[in-house]
Amino acid sequence: MGLLDDVNAQLDKTIKQPMSITRKQGSSTSVPEAVDLGYSEGKIVSATYLYTDMLNSSGLAAAVDSEAAAQTFRAFLNVSTKIIRYLDGHIRSFDGDRVMGIFTGMDKEDRAVKSAMHIKWAVDSIVTPALHREVPALQNVGWTLEQASGIATGETLLARAGFRGNDDMISIGAAPNLAAKLSDVRNDGVEAKYMTRIGAGTYKNLSESHKLSKGVNMWEGEYSLGMGGKNFPYYRSNYHWTFV
Structure with a gap:
């Protein structure tokens, strides 16, 4: 079979063949792996x-040798x-210097926010001093x-893409795209000190313990992102959350 036949065969499988879509039980904290889904299956999750x-990773690669850069990447990731797994998040993607966690089930917004604030504290208080020593x-x-x-936060369709041995799970919806965009805001000045940004849907569903610190709102907003x-x-927010 030639390449043209191969491509047309894949189009038949991915475009002409309808997907079988199911909805994940809302109370469960599990997230499917790519191997849990057939190539014509999808699962809708509220996640x-x-x-x-990691900021300025290109500057890191240019400033130090590859071994030092690799040690830094590994430490951060x-x-x-x-931290994400400790709070019942599921890792489904790495993209160079960035990691994606998916949280489902009860208090998913709280656990995601706490993870982000734990990561900020760990980077500042544990990882950076260790890197500077080593x-x-x-x-x-x-x-x-x-x-x-x-x-x-939002409803997202999970689907499997690729071929056996070279496939991955893809997330289709506004929530993963918005989360990625919010992590990538790189403004100078005032914006630069805020290391955690959350969509309005996430903020609305936070418990008071994850909105307030000693009676003070940890979050500023609303702001707008196109x-x-x-x-x-x-x-x-520029707050962190210690481990103890």
């Missing part, structure tokens, strides 16, 4: 997406993953690990 992103080249060039997180020809309201 909160967290993207956490491994610690972020550990990878002195970072201090020598004046590079400091920083991160930003974006969070959004995406796909629409404006999405969001809130921002």
Whole structure:
């Protein structure tokens, strides 16, 4: 079979063949893996997406050797993953210096926000000092690990794409796209100090303990972010959350 026949065969499978779509039980905290879905199956989930992103990774790669850069990437991604999983989030994607966590079930917004604030605290208080001790080249060039997180909530269609052995799960909906965009806001000045940004839907569903700290609202907003020809309201915070 030639390439043209191969491509047409795949189009027949992906376009002409209708998808079988089911809805995930809302109370469950589980998230399917790609292998749990058939190639013509999809699952609708109500989920909160967290993207956490290492800032200025291109500057890191240019400033130090590849081993030092790899140690820094691994430290950030491994610690972020550990925190997300500890709070019953599911890792379904890595994209270079960014990790995506999916939270479902009860209090999914609280757990996603707490994860982001835990990551901010861990990066500032644990990971960065450890890196400066073990990878002195970072201090020598004046590079400091920083991160930003974006969070959004909404109904999302999960589907499987690719071929056996070369496939992945894709998330289709506004929530994952908005979370990714919020993690990627890179304004100078005042905006630069806010490391956690959440969509209005996430903010609305937060418990008081995740909105307030000692009676003070941890969140500022609303602000507006353009995406796909629409404006999405969001809130921002520079608070962290310690482990104890």
